[in-house]
Amino acid sequence: MNKLMGMREALEHPQIFGSILPGETWAAWRILLIAIAGEELASTERVIFKDLTGRDKEPGEWAEEFWAIVGRRGGKTRAIAVLAAYIAALVDFSDVLAPGERASVLIMSASLWQANKALQYLDGIFAGVPALAKLVDGRTADTIALSTKIDIECRPASFRTIRGGTACAIIADEVCFWRNEATANPDTEILNGARPSLATTGGLLAAISSPYARRGEAFETWKRHFGPTGDARIVVAKAPSKTMNPGLKQSIIDRAYERDPTSAGAEYGGEWRTDIEAFISREVVDGATIPGRHELAPVRLQSYVAFVDPSGGSADAMTLAIAHTEGEIVVLDLLREVKPPFSPDAVCQAFAADLKRFWLTNCTGDRYGGEWPVERFAAHGIEYVTSERSKSEIYRELLPILNAHRAELLDNPILSAQLIGLERRTARGGRDSIDHAPNSHDDLINSAAGAIVLAIGDDDDNVWAKLAAKTKREEAAACTLRAPPSQVNAGREMLARHFAQLQFRPTPNASATSKHMLGHKLIKGIPLASEM
Numbered sequence: 001m002n003k004l005m006g007m008r009e010a011l012e013h014p015q016i017f018g019s020i021l022p023g024e025t026w027a028a029w030r031i032l033l034i035a036i037a038g039e040e041l042a043s044t045e046r047v048i049f050k051d052l053t054g055r056d057k058e059p060g061e062w063a064e065e066f067w068a069i070v071g072r073r074g075g076k077t078r079a080i081a082v083l084a085a086y087i088a089a090l091v092d093f094s095d096v097l098a099p100g101e102r103a104s105v106l107i108m109s110a111s112l113w114q115a116n117k118a119l120q121y122l123d124g125i126f127a128g129v130p131a132l133a134k135l136v137d138g139r140t141a142d143t144i145a146l147s148t149k150i151d152i153e154c155r156p157a158s159f160r161t162i163r164g165g166t167a168c169a170i171i172a173d174e175v176c177f178w179r180n181e182a183t184a185n186p187d188t189e190i191l192n193g194a195r196p197s198l199a200t201t202g203g204l205l206a207a208i209s210s211p212y213a214r215r216g217e218a219f220e221t222w223k224r225h226f227g228p229t230g231d232a233r234i235v236v237a238k239a240p241s242k243t244m245n246p247g248l249k250q251s252i253i254d255r256a257y258e259r260d261p262t263s264a265g266a267e268y269g270g271e272w273r274t275d276i277e278a279f280i281s282r283e284v285v286d287g288a289t290i291p292g293r294h295e296l297a298p299v300r301l302q303s304y305v306a307f308v309d310p311s312g313g314s315a316d317a318m319t320l321a322i323a324h325t326e327g328e329i330v331v332l333d334l335l336r337e338v339k340p341p342f343s344p345d346a347v348c349q350a351f352a353a354d355l356k357r358f359w360l361t362n363c364t365g366d367r368y369g370g371e372w373p374v375e376r377f378a379a380h381g382i383e384y385v386t387s388e389r390s391k392s393e394i395y396r397e398l399l400p401i402l403n404a405h406r407a408e409l410l411d412n413p414i415l416s417a418q419l420i421g422l423e424r425r426t427a428r429g430g431r432d433s434i435d436h437a438p439n440s441h442d443d444l445i446n447s448a449a450g451a452i453v454l455a456i457g458d459d460d461d462n463v464w465a466k467l468a469a470k471t472k473r474e475e476a477a478a479c480t481l482r483a484p485p486s487q488v489n490a491g492r493e494m495l496a497r498h499f500a501q502l503q504f505r506p507t508p509n510a511s512a513t514s515k516h517m518l519g520h521k522l523i524k525g526i527p528l529a530s531e532m
Helices: 007-012 024-036 043-053 076-090 112-128 186-198 216-225 250-259 261-267 282-288 344-357 372-378 391-403 413-420 443-461 463-470 473-480 485-501 512-524
Strands: 065-070 103-109 136-139 143-146 150-156 167-173 204-209 234-239 276-278 304-309 318-326 329-338 362-365 383-386 423-426 432-435
Touching: 007 024, 007 076, 024 043, 024 065, 024 076, 024 234, 043 234, 065 076, 065 216, 076 103, 076 112, 076 143, 076 150, 076 167, 076 204, 103 112, 103 186, 112 143, 112 150, 112 167, 167 186, 186 204, 186 216, 204 216, 216 234, 250 261, 282 391, 282 413, 304 443, 318 344, 318 443, 329 344, 329 443, 344 362, 344 372, 362 443, 372 383, 391 432, 391 443, 413 443
Parallel strands: 065 204, 065 234, 103 150, 103 167, 167 204, 304 362, 362 383
Antiparallel strands: 136 143, 143 150, 276 423, 304 318, 318 329, 423 432
C-alpha cells in the first residue's frame, strides 16, 4: 500500500479535495482524516484531536479502524466520501493484488438506499475533480469502477453477502442502526465477516454513525478504545453535530431539544441514549429456546390459545402463534409468518385452517385494521377477539415469565432475534414502553408473546383449564378402585357443590356453556361405587 499523494496535501490541493472540505467549517474532519492516514498533526491540531478522541497524539501510521460517533447533520457522509475517494484513487494497492485482481471500497448501510447516498457524494467528487474524473472506467447503479483496479461499491449490510473478495477499505454507515431479522447482533456478525476482507491490503475499516442505545459494536468500541488507554490504531472520535459542522443552525438544534431533550441529545448532542435499554438478555432467550423444536403437533386433550398479529399485506408480516400450558410451564406450539406482499384474506384462511387443527374456534389479536380482521376471520369460521392488553403490556408481562423459566420457545432464529432486539424506552414522564428498535420488526414475537401471556393468564385464572390439564377421566376412574364407596360418593357430592358455587369469566377458548359441560363430564367421569 503506497500513497500517491499525502492526505494533507490532497485536502489542501485546490484541484483535488480543496474545494470539497474547505475552511474552518470542515477543520475538525480534516484533522481526523489526516490523523487516521498516519500523518503528523500540528500542535494546534492536536488540541482539537484530543477534544474529539480523548488522546494527546495521533497514531503516526495508518489506522486499522476509525469510528466516528457524531450527531445528525454533522457532515459524516461527506467526509467519509472524501476518505473513500482518497483511498480508491490516491493509494496504490498493486503490490498486494494478484494479476487481474480488483479490490473494493465497500460502503455498507442498513439499506441500499442509504448506501447510495454515499455513492452520490462520490459521484459528485469524481465528476467535479477533473484529475479524478479521468480515473473512472465505468459506472453502474451501485458501483464506480476505476482504472486504479479499485471498485467503489455500495451494498446493504448483510453478513451473508460481505464474505469473499478483497477490500482496501470498508465504510460502515450508520452502524448503530443496523438490523437483521436473521440475527440478534447484526453489526457484530457483519463486521466480523468483513474484517478478513481487509487482511490482504491492510485496509481501513471506517464506521460512522449517530449514537443510539448503549449496546452494539459502536458502543463497545467506544468503551474500549476512546481515550488514551485505547489501541493506538483504533481511532474513536465522538462529538456533537455543531462541533463537526459549525454551520449548522443553532435554532434547529434548540427546537429539537424543546421537543424531546433525550432524543435531541443523541441526534445532535452526540450522546448515547440512556432512556433506551435492552429488554431481555440473549442468555434468557437461549435458555427458553428448545433446540431442534420447530413445531408441535396438536394433542386432543390439550387446551390451546392463539394470538394473531394482523397486517394489511404491504409493509409488515402477518403472524400467528399457538400455545398451551403444562402445569406451570407455557409451551409454544406453532408459529406462522407470512411476509408481504400477500392477500390478507388468503392468510386469514390459512391461519383459520391451522387454528381448526388445534380445535380452536377463536383467536386473540390487536386492534389493527378496525373490523377487517374480525370480518375476515369470521368468514372462515373463526372468532377474532380484540386483546385487552397493548403490545407494550404484553411484552411487560412476558418478561417475568421468561425470567422465571416458565416458557418453552420454538427454535426459530427470527423469533429469537426479534425478542432480543426489543427495547425498553423511558418517556419523560417516567413511563416505560417496550417496542422494536428503528429499522426492525416485531411481528413474530408480538404474536408469540401474546399467546404465551394469554396461556399463562388463562392457566392462572381458569379453574377449568387447571382441571383439564391435571385430571384425566382414566386417572379419576382408577382412583375409585382404591377408595371405599362412601369416600367416592362423598367426593362426587363435594365436587358438585364446588362447581355449582363457582363463577367463571369467559376466556378466548371456552364459553360458559362449554365450561359447564366440561364440569359435568368431569363429575360424571367419576363413577359411583355402586356402579363399579
